[in-house]
Amino acid sequence: MAGIVSYGGYVPRYRIRTREIAEMWGEDADAMEGGLRVESKSVPDEDEDTATISVEAARTAFENAPVEGDALGAVYVGSESHPYAVKPTATIVAASVGATPLMTAADLEFACKAGTAGVQAALGLVEAGRIDYGLAIGADVSQGAPGDALEYSAAAGGAAFVIGDEGVVAEIEDTTSYTSDTPDFWRREGERYPQHGERFTGKPAYFKHTEGASKALMERLGTSPDDYDYAVFHQPNGKFPVRVAQSLGFDEEQYETGLLSPKIGNTYSGASPLGLVATLDEAETGDRIFFASFGSGAGSDAFSFSVKDGIDERRTGLKETFEDVEYIDYAQYAKHKGKIRRD
Amino acid sequence: MTAPRFWRKINQRYRLVGTECRTCDTAFFPPRDLCPECRRESDIAEKAFSGEGEVVTKTVVHDAISDYDAETPYTLAVVELDEGARITAQVVEGDGEVDVGDRVEACFRRVRDEGEEGIVQYGTKFERV
Amino acid sequence: MLRDVAVVGVGQTSFGEHWERSFRDLFVTAGVRALEDAGVAGDEIDALYGGNMSAGQFIQQEHVAALIADYAGLATERVPATRVEAADASGGLAFRQAVLDVASGASDVVVASGVEKMTDLGSAETTEALAGSADREWEVFGxxxxxxxxxxxxxxxxxxxxxxxxxxxxxxxxxxxxxxxxxxAQYTNEVxxxxxxxxxxxxxxxxxxxxxPASDGAAAVIVVPAEDAEDYTDEPVYVExxxxxxxxxxxxxxxxxxxxxxxxxxxxxxxxxxxxxxxxxxxxxxxxxxxxxxxxxxxxxxxxxxxxxxxxxxxxxxxxxxxxxxxxxxxxxxxxxxxxxxxxxxxxxxxxxxxxxxxxxxxxxxxxxxxxxxxxxxxxxxxxxxxxxxxxxxxx
Structure with a gap:
């Protein structure tokens, strides 16, 4: 059965504290930190973007993979911050891992779930026997307008998964999606920052779709939260994933391993995939992982993974990279994020 | 650097694909099509470099050409790759902490933009191991 | 060398920021001073070499040896003029080419000149132009x-x-x-x-x-066979x-x-x-x-x-x-x-x-x-x- 053959995550090493942003805008720092349950978020270096983060994640995945880049038949990069409006990020990634030219590639966009859409697309091609291996990436250098609520959480990071049916270490038992046309968060062509429907992003969007996909998947598989050792959800902040996990019947022991947003913020397309990377780094053979992404607009892709032999050889030590970080102030952050225009 | 000129060496810039002379067993990065030692007896083949090496010398650039102006100050180094060739590239490390003799490894970064409307040119920089 | 060569005339402009003087003003001044120093007339000149690194970038002008010959009044004499380029060694090379031309016997009176007009560009563009002397693909790109x-x-x-x-x-x-x-000199202050x-x-x-610093300026010297040097000057300088x-x-x-x-x-x-x-x-x-x-x-x-x-x-x-x-x-x-x-x-x-x-x-x-x-x-x-x-x- 097909699934994840190897994986890798990348989070830039710079961090800004929620308090620093709150103080900049004269907001109540304690209330902001407590309300979002995000202490700090990751910030890309000035020369990092979705393409570089995708490449670093992909290269980490190939460090431990049983195959080389040229084995790939497809590369999909999901993001809402592709460096180009027209010209794929996926070709940059493909070239950087030596996958070109006999392969297909495309960029995907579905707010924060474009990465898992790529996993499903690659999985379909593998299961159909069209390709041997596919690479699916979710990565973002997300944007929040200065002073907007999004600015407290919009972070940078990404994760890459090599999907195949040989050498699988996390079998995809099944996947289900729940999708509707729900305008909770958007960015129009040519606009720098996204807009959102504030509280409309919660119940009718995040919770309805995540719960919808999750329940449908468990019903189809005949599983319940008790059957899983770990649970990972999209994490736009530190609060929503905990609430959705609890409402579905998962407890802290199951979701804490994959809950990264309190430390790194919301990495958008990278968010739930990075949670999965952190979980795979700790899961043992035989463990089961429940996973659900969410993307505004809106949809959720739920997956059930079964961890297989060989997982020990694939571990990446993602969380260890969180120990060597550099905290920056708002001025440095503004420079890193290109918020200061020089022309 | 125009798009075709950048694109022509994309494998070299992205993946450190250099060359080697099999006659004298010398590795070249940047790639050479003619071995300066063996010249017409050169037997040149592609060679992939691991991207690991050591800082030979470095500087912190404060005054850069305009394309790199937004990044100053940045650390620039000559890195000797383990396979034997040397390259000039930025070292991505806060506050210029990297020093001569430090071990470094390749990472993938934006190197320059061809203006706001032009192409983004990616390539190899280094980070301290 | 087939025959010995001597320098019999030298001249230069002051170096510095010559806001009111163009590329051509500069080399004409230096050239005239060198010719006067040697007591050589334009119609005696057999060849001219001009060292210039980057007029193409600094003033968008190529074909500068012809320009020099023209404005130095040598085009009407059909004097062959050759630009020599080796970044900021262009002047040294122009001199060497002039000496070799005389040493070979091909020419008897040759002008070696060098000129650069840099200050029409801002500092960023100047740094960019200078970078052309390094390896643009593998040093400057990084x-x-x-x-x-x-x-x-x-x-x-x-x-x-x-x-x-x-x-x-x-x-x-x-x-x-x-x-x-x-x-x-551009700077005459002690530091x-x-x-x-x-x-x-x-x-x-x-x-x-x-x-x-970035500077505007030009310099020129006249070289002749050593055996003729004393016809031009009491103080020849020999190129050993x-x-x-x-x-x-x-x-x-x-x-x-x-x-x-x-x-x-x-x-x-x-x-x-x-x-x-x-x-x-x-x-x-x-x-x-x-x-x-x-x-x-x-x-x-x-x-x-x-x-x-x-x-x-x-x-x-x-x-x-x-x-x-x-x-x-x-x-x-x-x-x-x-x-x-x-x-x-x-x-x-x-x-x-x-x-x-x-x-x-x-x-x-x-x-x-x-x-x-x-x-x-x-x-x-x-x-x-x-x-x-x-x-x-x-x-x-």
Missing amino acids: GGNVAALYAMMARAHMDRYGTTRRQLSEVVVKNHENATNNKY SAELVESTPFVSEPLRAFDCS ATEQASGSLAVHDRDDITTLGSTARAAERAYETANVSPGDVDVAEVHDSYTVAEILAVEDLGFAEKGDGGAFVEDGRAAVDGETPVNPSGGLKACGHPLGATGVRQVVDAAKQLRGEAGTQVEDASVAVTHNVGGTGATAVVNVLSDRNGRNRRSR
Whole structure:
């Protein structure tokens, strides 16, 4: 059965504290930190973007993979911050891992779930026997307008998964999606920052779709939260994933391993995939992982993974990279994020 | 650097694909099509470099050409790759902490933009191991 | 050489920011001064060589040798004019080509000139143009401009030989002091080491005052067969050797980045041809585009032991009354560095030393060396000049 053959995550090493942003805008720092349950978020270096983060994640995945880049038949990069409006990020990634030219590639966009859409697309091609291996990436250098609520959480990071049916270490038992046309968060062509429907992003969007996909998947598989050792959800902040996990019947022991947003913020397309990377780094053979992404607009892709032999050889030590970080102030952050225009 | 000129060496810039002379067993990065030692007896083949090496010398650039102006100050180094060739590239490390003799490894970064409307040119920089 | 060659006339413009003077104004002034100095008329000239690094980038003008010939009034005489380019060694090469032309017997009266008009561009564009002397694909693309590359050579020299920040500063102190008597120099003010060390970093460890400035200027010399020299002047300056050597374009491709192999090789050949040793040299005009470049030069030219260049300058051995006076004109640092003009300007200043006409005069100077480098050292030109008087007179 097909699934994840190897994986890798990348989070830039710079961090800004929620308090620093709150103080900049004269907001109540304690209330902001407590309300979002995000202490700090990751910030890309000035020369990092979705393409570089995708490449670093992909290269980490190939460090431990049983195959080389040229084995790939497809590369999909999901993001809402592709460096180009027209010209794929996926070709940059493909070239950087030596996958070109006999392969297909495309960029995907579905707010924060474009990465898992790529996993499903690659999985379909593998299961159909069209390709041997596919690479699916979710990565973002997300944007929040200065002073907007999004600015407290919009972070940078990404994760890459090599999907195949040989050498699988996390079998995809099944996947289900729940999708509707729900305008909770958007960015129009040519606009720098996204807009959102504030509280409309919660119940009718995040919770309805995540719960919808999750329940449908468990019903189809005949599983319940008790059957899983770990649970990972999209994490736009530190609060929503905990609430959705609890409402579905998962407890802290199951979701804490994959809950990264309190430390790194919301990495958008990278968010739930990075949670999965952190979980795979700790899961043992035989463990089961429940996973659900969410993307505004809106949809959720739920997956059930079964961890297989060989997982020990694939571990990446993602969380260890969180120990060597550099905290920056708002001025440095503004420079890193290109918020200061020089022309 | 125009798009075709950048694109022509994309494998070299992205993946450190250099060359080697099999006659004298010398590795070249940047790639050479003619071995300066063996010249017409050169037997040149592609060679992939691991991207690991050591800082030979470095500087912190404060005054850069305009394309790199937004990044100053940045650390620039000559890195000797383990396979034997040397390259000039930025070292991505806060506050210029990297020093001569430090071990470094390749990472993938934006190197320059061809203006706001032009192409983004990616390539190899280094980070301290 | 098939026949000996002598310099019989020299001329230059002042170097600096010539806001009101164009590229063509500059070379005409320098050329006329050289011709007047030699007492040569335009219709006697057989050929012209023009050193210029980058008129294409600085003033969007190519085909500059033809322009020079035209505005110098030589086009009507159909004088062949050739542009010579080797970054900021262009002037040194133009001189060498002129000497070889005469030495070969092909021409009898040849003008070697160099010119650069830099200040029409802003500092960012100037740095960009200068970067054309380095490897654009593999040094500049990575963020290495010329100052950064020299800074890395300086760092390596400091690490290996213990060269100090103060020793770099002493190069500036000496060269500015020398230039106080040079009416053509861009800077004629004295500076202290402390002042040098208080200027902003350009590329660590190099600071703003470690760098030669962007300048406008032109220089020209007239060369003729040695046997005819006294028909033009009472004080001919003889070209004992003109040698040129190459090195790798990129600094990273050099086995040893604390030496310019091109300089060392050109110097070795020049001394052999001229039958002199470094100890015989009375005065040297060397390429101090950056302070560290002068330290490398005094070593690679054999005036100081390798690694000892910093101390050589600091201890006053390169001073005008020292063991080997280096850059009594003020060098590139204080004279200014109009790229393509510099190599010819060095010959002008060396000739003045040998004639005893220099502002900061080295006593009894009889053998002079000029040393011109392109970019970070992929090209070097070393000339040995003499007055064939006194202790260094030799029969040939």
